[in-house]
Amino acid sequence: MDNHSKEPVASDREVSTRTEDLKFRLATVELLRLAKKQYTYKKLQEETKLPVTVLSRYVKGHVLPNSERAQEIWQALSRIIRLEDEIRRRLKWSVDGFFDNTAIIGDTNLLSQAANYAIAKFAGKRITKVLTAAVDGVPLATMIARALGVNVVVAKPTKEIGVSTFIEETYTLSESGHTVTLFVPRNTIRRHKKAREVYRTEKEALRAVEQWRRKGYEAYLSKRDIAKGEYEVEVLRIYDSILIVDDVIKTGDVQSALINLVKKAKAEVSGVFALIAVGDSWKRKLHLPKNCQVEVILQL
Numbered sequence: 001m002d003n004h005s006k007e008p009v010a011s012d013r014e015v016s017t018r019t020e021d022l023k024f025r026l027a028t029v030e031l032l033r034l035a036k037k038q039y040t041y042k043k044l045q046e047e048t049k050l051p052v053t054v055l056s057r058y059v060k061g062h063v064l065p066n067s068e069r070a071q072e073i074w075q076a077l078s079r080i081i082r083l084e085d086e087i088r089r090r091l092k093w094s095v096d097g098f099f100d101n102t103a104i105i106g107d108t109n110l111l112s113q114a115a116n117y118a119i120a121k122f123a124g125k126r127i128t129k130v131l132t133a134a135v136d137g138v139p140l141a142t143m144i145a146r147a148l149g150v151n152v153v154v155a156k157p158t159k160e161i162g163v164s165t166f167i168e169e170t171y172t173l174s175e176s177g178h179t180v181t182l183f184v185p186r187n188t189i190r191r192h193k194k195a196r197e198v199y200r201t202e203k204e205a206l207r208a209v210e211q212w213r214r215k216g217y218e219a220y221l222s223k224r225d226i227a228k229g230e231y232e233v234e235v236l237r238i239y240d241s242i243l244i245v246d247d248v249i250k251t252g253d254v255q256s257a258l259i260n261l262v263k264k265a266k267a268e269v270s271g272v273f274a275l276i277a278v279g280d281s282w283k284r285k286l287h288l289p290k291n292c293q294v295e296v297i298l299q300l
Contacts, residue, residue, distance in 0.1 A: 021067050023148060024123040027116040028070040033059055034113065035077050048076045074120050083113055087275060087298045104275065105139055105247050114297060115143040118245075118273050121295040125270050126241045129153055129189065131262065133182060133254050137246040140275060144245055153189060153242075155182040155261060167264050171257040175250075182257050184265070190239035191266035196222070197233045205231035240267040249274045249296070252282025259286060276300060 035044060036059050041052045048055065050073070057063050058073075065073060087110070092100040104110060130152045132141035138154055145152035157180055159166060165186040172179050199205040205221050212219035212235050223232035244258045255272060262269050271293040272286070278300045288294065 020119075020122075020124055020127070020148075022064075024074075024119050025064050025067065025070045027119045027147065028065060028074050029058055029061070031077050031081065031113075031116055032073060035081055039080065043080075044077075047080055048073055081113075083110075083117055084298050086110065086113075091276075101136075101247060101276065105136055108139075108143070111140050111143045112147075114140060114275060115147040117297060118144050118243075118295065119147055122243065122271055122273070122293065125243075125293065127243045127270050128240045129242050130245050131155065131184075131189075131242050131258055132245045133258060136248070140247055141245040144243070144273070148243075151188075153184060155184050155258060157182060159183050160185070167261055169257045169260045169264065171253055171260075173251075174253055180257075182261060184261055186265075189242065189262065189265040189267050193237045193239060195235045195237060197235065199231045199233065200229050202231050205233050208233050240265070241270040242267055243270055244272045246274045247276065249277040249282050252285035255282070256285050256287070259288070271295065 032044070032055065036055075039047075041055055044050075044055055045052050050069075058065055064070075087104055090101075090103040090107075090110075092103065094100070127148055127150060129150055130141045130145040130148065131154075132138055132152065133155045134157065138152075141152050141154070155169075160183075163185045166183045167186050167189070168181055168183050170179055170181040197205075197208060199208060202221075202224065209219045209221055212233070218236040219233060221231060222234040223230075225231070242262045244255060244262070246255060246258075249255055249272075255274075259269055259272075269289055269292050272288070273295050274297070276298045277296040280299075283294070286294075
């Protein structure tokens, strides 16, 4: 049998989506367990409209809620566990109007809740790596990467000894005019890869194009050689899909540099996530790709 004619059981993107869905359901149970430490089952029953027996089974890990119910539970619990208010409460302000977020980025319990929040917001998105800039964004990025089951990549302002090649991006700080360069080891982000497949008939080639497109890849019939009976299909496979994470977004300078690093690596940006954002003028600086999701917990 011709291998090219076989239908795949499930595409990589479909498997990835199911995996992210499972992670969100698990994160919902973690949120429910957190809520149980603060509220009685009776209160949780009032908020979720679910019987105590069902909630108890979720909390004890006997069963997982399905995707639809997990979304409902998450929305209900978000009304009584407001992460935004907790982050706002912990900010310390100076007389000059600057804030100190040390009490936030050092609290692993709070960051764990923020990681679950991110999983809920980016549920269904294909994310293969988390990217952040040194240093304050590292704890949050690590928590999110762990929750997603992916690696974290840290862009640093210096080159590491022992690493031979880097991807680098230089940007100017809006507030001071100083320039900063961020470095990422070249092999930490997998890039676009073009693949070519040859088929004996045009019908087989077009079928392959359709199958690749259903998987979410770019594919097209690139060459016809009727005399030789060869029909070439070119496929652009996107290996890494990056979630950019930071603790605070102010001017957007750092996040814009991180996006450019991903572009230079020829990977894709799946989203941007931050605990806190100041204003919204920074969004114009990012030049986000189409369908790129941006989520912020606390908007100042």
